[in-house]
Amino acid sequence: MSRQSITLDTAMHDYLVAHGTPPDDILTELAEETARALGGVSRMQISPEQAALFTLLAASLNVRNAVEVGTFTGLSSLALARGMAPGGKLVCFDISEEYTSIARRYWARAGVDDRIELRLGAAAELLPELPNEAYLDFVFIDADKPGYATYWGELVPRLRQGGIIAVDNVLWSGRVLDPASEHDESTAAIVAFNDMVAADKRVQATMLPIGDGLTLARKL
Numbered sequence: 001m002s003r004q005s006i007t008l009d010t011a012m013h014d015y016l017v018a019h020g021t022p023p024d025d026i027l028t029e030l031a032e033e034t035a036r037a038l039g040g041v042s043r044m045q046i047s048p049e050q051a052a053l054f055t056l057l058a059a060s061l062n063v064r065n066a067v068e069v070g071t072f073t074g075l076s077s078l079a080l081a082r083g084m085a086p087g088g089k090l091v092c093f094d095i096s097e098e099y100t101s102i103a104r105r106y107w108a109r110a111g112v113d114d115r116i117e118l119r120l121g122a123a124a125e126l127l128p129e130l131p132n133e134a135y136l137d138f139v140f141i142d143a144d145k146p147g148y149a150t151y152w153g154e155l156v157p158r159l160r161q162g163g164i165i166a167v168d169n170v171l172w173s174g175r176v177l178d179p180a181s182e183h184d185e186s187t188a189a190i191v192a193f194n195d196m197v198a199a200d201k202r203v204q205a206t207m208l209p210i211g212d213g214l215t216l217a218r219k220l
């Protein structure tokens, strides 16, 4: 058994993306428009191989009910919605009208706007309005880091048994190992969140070195 995952340089990353199902024109143009309109903030988007993984997971798990916290310009939601079963519903939460106005255009262009509902506002206030039942097949958390523990606390009980919860940026560019992390609110929040997930007996979890680190957990 290999002891650890390999480190990817840019050439290896390009190779890996090109040898999975590559992003199509719509995903590529969404990434380009986000970079043009928002500059460096566009780094908030998930990586192309994460997008491919989400489409694959949504299709393989026959996802019909999903929630995303942190939608931005729509890349991850588009990837998820594309893999979802017909009639499926993805409820997206974000605070930004500006960012999500770009998302809405691309959802329509990709023909998945009928299965996505956007709720604008602070997720911590809006998530408790979701049905208090274990009905979700898939959840993706990718918003403000100090909110992660609250979103996890609201959404794990709403996952059905066998449902998947995915959480982005769990390696936080390696800063989770930085001893000075306690001085930075977001890093400290992710460190505490990762410890909480590792101790949560309701889920089976693995942390993947994909993008900025992705936790995938299955509700037991």
Ligand SMILES: C[S@@+](CC[C@H](N)C(=O)[O-])C[C@H]1O[C@@H](n2cnc3c(N)ncnc32)[C@H](O)[C@@H]1O
Binding pocket: 044, 045, 046, 069, 070, 071, 072, 073, 074, 075, 076, 077, 093, 094, 095, 096, 099, 121, 122, 123, 124, 142, 143, 144, 147
């Ligand atoms: C990392 S980006 C999401 C990227 C997106 N998943 C993608 O792949 O393109 C984080 C998003 O969380 C949103 N956000 C920040 N604080 C929030 C909050 N309290 N409630 C809901 N959304 C929030 C931001 O507006 C931003 O669009």
